[in-house]
Amino acid sequence: MITKEKLFEIKENTKPSLVEKLLEGDRVEFRGEDLVLKGEYYKKQVRIALKNCDIIDPTNIEEYIALDGYFALFKALTELEPGDVVDEITESLLRGRGGAGFPTGRKWNEAYKYQADKKYIICNADEGDPGAFMDRSILEKDPHSVLEGMALGGYAIGSDQGYIYVRAEYPMAVKRLQIAIDQAREYGLLGKNIFGTGFNFDIELRLGSGAFVCGEGTALMESIEGRRGMPRPKIHRTAHKGLWGKPTIINNVETLANVPVIMNRGAKWFRGIGTEESPGTKVFALVGKVENAGLVEVPMGMTLREIVFDIGGGAQDGKEYKAVQTGGPSGGCIPAELIDTPVDFESLGKIWSIMGSGGMVVMDENTCMVDIAKFFLDFSVEESCGKCVPCREGTKRMYEILDRITKGEGVEGDIERLEELSETVSSTSLCGLGQTAPNPVITTIKYYRHEYEAHIKDKSCPAKSCKALIKYEITEGCIGCTRCAKVCPVVAITGKVKEVHHIDQSICIKCGACYDVCPVDAISII
Amino acid sequence: MEFKFDMEENKDQIQAFKEFLDSKKSTPGPLMPSLQHAQDVFGYLPKEILEIISRKLSIPTAEIYGVATFYSQFSFIPTGKNKISVCLGTACYVKGAQSILEEIETQLGIKSGETTKDEVFSIASARCVGDCSIAPVILVNEDVYAKVKKEEISEILAKYN
Numbered sequence: 001m002i003t004k005e006k007l008f009e010i011k012e013n014t015k016p017s018l019v020e021k022l023l024e025g026d027r028v029e030f031r032g033e034d035l036v037l038k039g040e041y042y043k044k045q046v047r048i049a050l051k052n053c054d055i056i057d058p059t060n061i062e063e064y065i066a067l068d069g070y071f072a073l074f075k076a077l078t079e080l081e082p083g084d085v086v087d088e089i090t091e092s093l094l095r096g097r098g099g100a101g102f103p104t105g106r107k108w109n110e111a112y113k114y115q116a117d118k119k120y121i122i123c124n125a126d127e128g129d130p131g132a133f134m135d136r137s138i139l140e141k142d143p144h145s146v147l148e149g150m151a152l153g154g155y156a157i158g159s160d161q162g163y164i165y166v167r168a169e170y171p172m173a174v175k176r177l178q179i180a181i182d183q184a185r186e187y188g189l190l191g192k193n194i195f196g197t198g199f200n201f202d203i204e205l206r207l208g209s210g211a212f213v214c215g216e217g218t219a220l221m222e223s224i225e226g227r228r229g230m231p232r233p234k235i236h237r238t239a240h241k242g243l244w245g246k247p248t249i250i251n252n253v254e255t256l257a258n259v260p261v262i263m264n265r266g267a268k269w270f271r272g273i274g275t276e277e278s279p280g281t282k283v284f285a286l287v288g289k290v291e292n293a294g295l296v297e298v299p300m301g302m303t304l305r306e307i308v309f310d311i312g313g314g315a316q317d318g319k320e321y322k323a324v325q326t327g328g329p330s331g332g333c334i335p336a337e338l339i340d341t342p343v344d345f346e347s348l349g350k351i352w353s354i355m356g357s358g359g360m361v362v363m364d365e366n367t368c369m370v371d372i373a374k375f376f377l378d379f380s381v382e383e384s385c386g387k388c389v390p391c392r393e394g395t396k397r398m399y400e401i402l403d404r405i406t407k408g409e410g411v412e413g414d415i416e417r418l419e420e421l422s423e424t425v426s427s428t429s430l431c432g433l434g435q436t437a438p439n440p441v442i443t444t445i446k447y448y449r450h451e452y453e454a455h456i457k458d459k460s461c462p463a464k465s466c467k468a469l470i471k472y473e474i475t476e477g478c479i480g481c482t483r484c485a486k487v488c489p490v491v492a493i494t495g496k497v498k499e500v501h502h503i504d505q506s507i508c509i510k511c512g513a514c515y516d517v518c519p520v521d522a523i524s525i526i
Numbered sequence: 527m528e529f530k531f532d533m534e535e536n537k538d539q540i541q542a543f544k545e546f547l548d549s550k551k552s553t554p555g556p557l558m559p560s561l562q563h564a565q566d567v568f569g570y571l572p573k574e575i576l577e578i579i580s581r582k583l584s585i586p587t588a589e590i591y592g593v594a595t596f597y598s599q600f601s602f603i604p605t606g607k608n609k610i611s612v613c614l615g616t617a618c619y620v621k622g623a624q625s626i627l628e629e630i631e632t633q634l635g636i637k638s639g640e641t642t643k644d645e646v647f648s649i650a651s652a653r654c655v656g657d658c659s660i661a662p663v664i665l666v667n668e669d670v671y672a673k674v675k676k677e678e679i680s681e682i683l684a685k686y687n
Contacts, residue, residue, distance in 0.1 A: 130615035130654040209597035226557030228596040287617040361616045
């Protein structure tokens with residue numbers, strides 16, 4: 001059994017050498033009392049959920065303890081009643097980081113008040129949005145913060161069993177979590193009678209098997225119970241009747257990683273960061289056509305401009321920044337003119353996007369917005385579980401229309417049909433997947449209607465991305481080096497050495513190989 | 527294509543798997559971990575193994591089949607010795623992952639989701655693998671290839687042949 005003395009002893013023994021090691025490595029510096037990563041990229045960031053990532057060794061529990069790990073759990077178990085923990089989290093106004101932004105404290109309170117012989121706490125680590133890898137980093141680089149967050153949650157609501165539902169596509173996260181769980185058990189931080197307080201809590205790993213919809217709470221529980229991961233109709237609150245009919249709390253990885261820090265530093269400190277209604281920070285996976293791609297954690301309310309330009313360095317290769325997509329297949333595209341929007345739950349909702357779990361995909365002038373909408377719909381069609389009709393059939397019909405449009409076969413009335421279907425699918429689907437699946441279509445039509453119209457009426461793709469609507473041509477700038485002719489897979493390019501070459505449009509398959517290989521940029525897309 | 531599961535050759539593994547099932551009987555919700563374990567051990571889910579799971583856990587095979595077909599990670603045909611996953615996540619997609627996938631399909635003469643006759647390669651398209659900053663990405667087994675170009679495909683495949 002672990003004692004207070006032991007916990008302090010580990011911290012005192014480990015911290016000095018850890019700090020020394022880190023400062024020597026020259027990647028880390030002190031900001032106040034906190035160790036933070038060095039460099040321009042990290043200057044504007046405020047790291048709470050990621051505070052230990054790339055700093056501690058995730059396979060060594062003692063390094064986690066050295067930086068105050070498990071002290072929040074100790075404090076809660078020895079000084080606080082479960083209700084106090086619920087109150088502290090409620091007070092902090094922490095909101096679910098998985099996307100919906102539901103206040104965590106209110107969720108916990110529901111389960112706390114509900115009497116039952118068994119309760120469960122589940123960590124939703126089924127991060128499936130394409131373009132998102134926030135949770136993965138936390139799981140791989142700071143797994144103990146999630147375990148501690150779960151133990152605190154378990155104590156607060158009166159649960160002795162936690163599950164982490166992690167997607168199978170993250171083998172490293174699974175491995176690191178298992179190591180962390182084993183170590184925590186060995187040190188007596190999981191298991192029976194933690195800190196001698198009589199509190200029992202253990203965690204079991206459950207793996208997903210490649211179904212995006214299992215990130216939806218009720219589908220996730222179905223999957224753990226051993227069934228097809230199809231969402232349940234929400235007759236009961238999960239906090240009352242969840243896993244195996246027992247009160248269950250499901251929190252996202254990043255949410256849980258925030259919990260120990262809040263318990264350590266207090267709700268008031270937490271509310272001092274971010275905005276009034278969305279306190280704290282949010283981790284984003286800044287990816288796509290951006291200069292400095294990577295994970296960023298910033299205070300809520302920072303503008304998109306600061307994230308994309310000041311931290312991300314703007315669009316790649318000097319191209320023109322066009323839009324940023326947040327919230328994955330449930331989110332929307334935010335056009336360049338709205339780049340000064342602050343990033344928090346309310347502000348993003350107002351412009352028809354969502355915070356989502358934190359994917360932030362930057363798009364430049366060469367990204368076709370109809371094609372992007374089609375990409376996300378393709379994802380939703382594929383991942384729709386098929387239980388309810390609007391989602392199963394509606395997303396498919398929407399995809400077909402988008403597919404037609406990008407092939408130059410769009411007809412008058414397609415945009416209106418898409419709008420009507422969007423309305424039906426979003427208002428009548430059973431779960432969040434269907435309800436939000438039309439968002440990419442709704443926002444691209446709202447902000448880029450002219451692109452849709454260009455595809456349908458003029459049969460042209462303004463971003464020059466849709467294969468069926470573009471053609472490659474060789475301009476006068478051609479120096480006759482013959483490289484394009486050599487690389488063309490269908491021999492559509494002819495021409496003599498040192499003379500301007502020519503592409504036979506009837507043979508060209510528009511693969512773009514010539515375009516990529518031309519040394520003098522003499523091939524244009526029209 | 528017909529692939530046959532050899533019960534005799536896998537005798538020891540089957541015995542070990544049966545013991546695994548016995549140990550899982552008492553845990554709540556044993557089906558998913560059992561299917562995942564079977565897939566790990568045998569590389570795919572042969573019908574014979576599903577029947578064993580059915581008997582041991584007292585779950586009808588129809589139900590097991592229903593569950594197994596729901597999840598994209600389960601396979602009912604053997605996967606190749608080398609598993610190629612082409613990431614089709616947003617970042618990879620905007621950077622041309624689709625044409626990378628097509629190139630691999632052409633070179634191996636199979637489609638995504640299939641296995642070559644000699645069982646050396648199988649192709650799968652993956653949802654985001656979380657390496658978006660180095661898109662487009664393909665994985666061969668656990669090796670990650672970053673910023674892949676079409677011209678590099680034959681070279682990459684040759685390494686595993």
